[in-house]
Every structure is written in C-alpha cells, then in structure tokens.
Amino acid sequence: xxALTQPASVSGSPGQSITISCTGTSSDVGGYNYxxxxxxxxxxxxxxxxxDVSSRPSGVSNRFSGSKSGNTASLTISGLQAxxxxxxxxxxxxxxxxxxxxxxxxxxTVL
Amino acid sequence: QITLRESGPTLVKxxxxxxxxxxxxxxxxxxxxxxxxxxxxxxxxxxxxxxxIYWDNDRRYSPSLKSRLTITKDTSKNQVVLTMTxxxxxxxxxxxxxxxxxxxxxxxxxxQGTLVTVSS
Numbered sequence: 001x002x003a004l005t006q007p008a009s010v011s012g013s014p015g016q017s018i019t020i021s022c023t024g025t026s027s028d029v030g031g032y033n034y035x036x037x038x039x040x041x042x043x044x045x046x047x048x049x050x051x052d053v054s055s056r057p058s059g060v061s062n063r064f065s066g067s068k069s070g071n072t073a074s075l076t077i078s079g080l081q082a083x084x085x086x087x088x089x090x091x092x093x094x095x096x097x098x099x100x101x102x103x104x105x106x107x108x109t110v111l
Numbered sequence: 112q113i114t115l116r117e118s119g120p121t122l123v124k125x126x127x128x129x130x131x132x133x134x135x136x137x138x139x140x141x142x143x144x145x146x147x148x149x150x151x152x153x154x155x156x157x158x159x160x161x162x163x164i165y166w167d168n169d170r171r172y173s174p175s176l177k178s179r180l181t182i183t184k185d186t187s188k189n190q191v192v193l194t195m196t197x198x199x200x201x202x203x204x205x206x207x208x209x210x211x212x213x214x215x216x217x218x219x220x221x222x223q224g225t226l227v228t229v230s231s
Contacts, residue, residue: 002159036217038158045207045224046150046158051217089158093216097174099161100148100216 004090004103011109017078020106022090023071030071034093037066037075040085047097049088050075054105077108085110113137115147115208115222122228123198129227133191133208137220140166140186147191148218149182151204159204163169164191165213200229 005023008072012018022029022037029035035053039065048057050066053073073092077084089101119131131149138145148163162182163171172180181194191208204224209218 001113033214036215038218040158045221046218048217048219049213051219057219063169091158091217097171099163099171099173102150102158102160105157 002101005100006103006106008073008089008104009107011111012077012080012081013111014057014080016080017076018080018108020075020090020108021076022073022103023044023076024070024073024092024096024101025093028092028094028098029068029073031095032093033068035066035068035073036079036089036091037073038089039084039086040089070080076101080110084108090097112170113220115210115220116153117206117208117222117225119206119225119227121226122230124231125199125229127198129195129198130195131193131195131206131208131225133193133222133228135208135210136188138196138210140164140189140211140223141185142166144152144213146213147184147192148209148211149191150207150209150218152207152224153204155199161206162193163211200230201228205227 037050053068054066092099115135147164149161164182171178179196205224207224
C-alpha cells in the first residue's frame with residue numbers, strides 16, 4: 001500500500017491560516033471517514049489533533065479543523081502561533097489491507 | 112489517565128529478532144472496542160504504521176511487513192508484545208505503541224517511544 005501524499009512543507013506568518021492536504025484513494029481517504037491528523041514536535045511523540053476527518057479530541061484548540069473532499073483530506077490551522085511549528089501527519093484506514101496508512105508528513109514553519 | 116511505555120533492547124544485530132513490550136495503564140485490553148498499535152519512525156523520516164491488536168484478539172498488520180511481524184497481548188499483565196524477525200539496519204527507528212479505539216482507527220494516546228538501532 002502507498003503512503004498518503006502530503007506536501008513536504010508549508011509556512012505561514014503568525015495570525016494567518018494554513019491548510020495541509022492529504023491525498024489518498026477511494027480505498028482509504030475517499031472511502032471512509034477514518035482520517036486522523038497528528039502533530040509532532042522534535043523529539044516528542046505524535047499527538048492526535050483530529051480524528052474521524054473533523055472531530056477534535058478534548059483539549060485540542062479549536063484553531064485546528066479538518067475536512068475532506070473526495071480523496072483529499074485537509075487540516076486547517078487558523079490564527080497561527082509559534083507553538084504550531086511542527087511536523088504534521090495524516091492517517092487513514094485503508095480497505096486494501098484492512099489496516100492504517102500514514103502520510104509522508106508535512107513540516108510547518110511559522111515565519 | 113491512560114499511559115503507555117515501550118521497553119526492549121536499544122541495540123540488535125542484523126538477522127536477529129526484535130521483541131518490544133508495551134506496558135500500559137488506565138485501560139484494559141479486555142474492554143470492548145479497545146486496541147493497542149505499534150508505529151515506528153526512522154530518524155528524520157515519516158511515521159510508519161506496523162500492527163494493531165484489539166480486545167477480541169483481532170490482529171492487523173502492515174502488508175509490507177506482515178511476514179516479519181507478530182503482535183500478541185497479555186491482558187492480565189496489561190502488556191502488548193511486538194516481535195519483528197530478521198532485523199536489518201533499515202529497521203533502525205523509534206518504535207511507539209499507542210492506544211487505538213476500534214471505532215475510529217485513530218491513535219489517541221502514545222508512549223514516549225524507544226529507539227532501536229540495528230547494527231553489527
């Protein structure tokens with residue numbers, strides 16, 4: 001199974017909004033609402049930010065939102081803050097192997 | 112409060128078998144809908160999903176590594192064990208375990224990870 005496709009990097013200034021895309025196929029992103037997003041700071045374990053495409057776990061800022069259109073899911077971060085600078089990964093259930101596949105990760109730089 | 116902790120060797124030789132243990136608290140793997148998964152991350156690279164086991168012993172594996180992986184659980188000890196055979200230097204990575212609710216295939220609580228180096 002192939003990894004989901006994410007841009008290698010995105011950047012934005014404090015206060016701006018950015019969107020990270022995650023493209024898969026009809027066997028994963030497009031076929032199921034089991035897309036999750038993770039934030040990972042250097043040297044730290046990943047943290048779940050979004051699940052079920054657009055749901056936020058308790059304690060996650062509402063500046064983080066998720067959506068999906070066709071085979072592409074998106075993570076939007078509004079009101080960028082310096083602390084948002086991190087790597088972001090998407091994941092999805094995939095019916096091709098009845099397991100989970102991750103994206104290649106996106107490095108977010110806050111300018 | 113859910114916590115997970117990975118343990119195992121920090122160094123293994125090529126061709127050896129790696130055995131990692133995930134010890135958790137705050138939930139039970141005998142509870143319906145609960146799962147524990149393993150994920151790895153080579154230095155400077157992306158996350159890779161490896162395997163997952165559910166409360167009912169349903170097991171899922173990465174298709175690319177399925178022949179080398181075995182995941183088991185010991186409910187009484189609150190542990191999940193991952194074994195990976197025929198280790199190679201490309202398997203050098205930080206290995207994480209995580210709590211995974213069956214309902215959404217997400218990974219909502221993670222261990223701190225353990226770095227495993229494969230070298231002779």
